[in-house]
Amino acid sequence: MAESAVQVALLRGINVGGKNALPMRELVGLFEEAGCSNVRTYIQSGNVLFTASARALEALAAGLEKKIFERYRLKVPLVLRSAKELAEIAREHPFGARDLGPKALHVMFLADRPTAGAIASLDPARSLPDEFRVVGREIYLCCPSGMARTKLTNDYFDRRLATTSTVRNWRTVLALVELAGK
Numbered sequence: 515m516a517e518s519a520v521q522v523a524l525l526r527g528i529n530v531g532g533k534n535a536l537p538m539r540e541l542v543g544l545f546e547e548a549g550c551s552n553v554r555t556y557i558q559s560g561n562v563l564f565t566a567s568a569r570a571l572e573a574l575a576a577g578l579e580k581k582i583f584e585r586y587r588l589k590v591p592l593v594l595r596s597a598k599e600l601a602e603i604a605r606e607h608p609f610g611a612r613d614l615g616p617k618a619l620h621v622m623f624l625a626d627r628p629t630a631g632a633i634a635s636l637d638p639a640r641s642l643p644d645e646f647r648v649v650g651r652e653i654y655l656c657c658p659s660g661m662a663r664t665k666l667t668n669d670y671f672d673r674r675l676a677t678t679s680t681v682r683n684w685r686t687v688l689a690l691v692e693l694a695g696k
Contacts, residue, residue, distance in 0.1 A: 518568055520552075520597040520694045523578070524623050525560030525590050526668070526680035534588050536560070544581055548574055556693055560590070561686065563597075563693055575625075591678040593623045597694030604691045607684070608647045609656035617660060619684035622646075622653035622668070628675035635674055641665035653679070 523545070528536045538555040545553045545562055549570035554563050566574065575592045582590050595603070609619055633648045644657045644664045653671060657664045661681065668679050682690070 518566060518571060518596070521550075521564055521566060521571065522595050522597065522600055522690055522694055523560075523562040523564070523575075524593045524595070524680045524682065525562070526593070526678070528560040528588065528590055529558040534590065536582065536586055536588060536590070544578060544585075548577055548581070550574070554693075556690060557686070559686075560680075561682070561690055563690070591625065591680060593625050593678070593680050595623065597691075600687070600694055601691050603652055604687055606649065607654050608649070609645065609654060610684075612656065614656065614658055616684040616688075618656055618658045620655040620657060620661060620681050621684070621687050622655060622671060622679045622681045624651045624653065624671075624675065624677045624679050626675075626677040627651050628677060632675045636671075640670070648675075655681070 528534045538558060541562060542553045542555060545564050550564040550566040552565045555561060556563065571594070575594055579590060579592050582588055603621060607619060607621070627650060628648065636648070641664045644655065644666050646666055647654045655666060657666065668681065671679050
């Protein structure tokens with residue numbers, strides 16, 4: 515079976531603040547059991563780089579979410595992007611040129627593309643001075659005071675857009691792009 519290009523799995527809410535502990539070594543094993551190869555992780559918060567056949571990719575997210583729940587009793591959403599998609603996402607950040615430093619910039623990765631109607635229901639003044647732009651399956655965030663203070667949360671976007679999201683800070687996005695290119 516031919517392998518695809520490098521893929522990146524972004525798991526939400528593991529190993530954050532001492533909660534939802536999932537050792538990276540065990541996470542690598544789960545990906546290998548699912549038919550992935552060249553599996554490696556970046557930091558402890560659920561970033562996994564790997565290659566897999568197109569067939570293995572089809573059911574990967576749902577299968578791994580189920581397996582993580584069965585083994586660890588953790589409900590952990592998983593969002594996939596190819597290395598190519600991730601590089602494009604990094605190039606397209608609409609707030610990237612601002613001189614705010616990387617701590618203000620984030621990307622929220624969505625499991626599904628939201629409808630135009632759902633996007634129109636979002637309140638751009640919800641958490642000023644924070645800003646966001648929805649582009650395809652991503653939400654680009656500019657939060658000058660940081661993510662801890664914003665009202666632009668996963669819960670808000672998940673409910674409004676009827677999807678599941680996970681956020682990565684700008685440094686992590688850039689690091690994943692670099693690692694995926696190796």
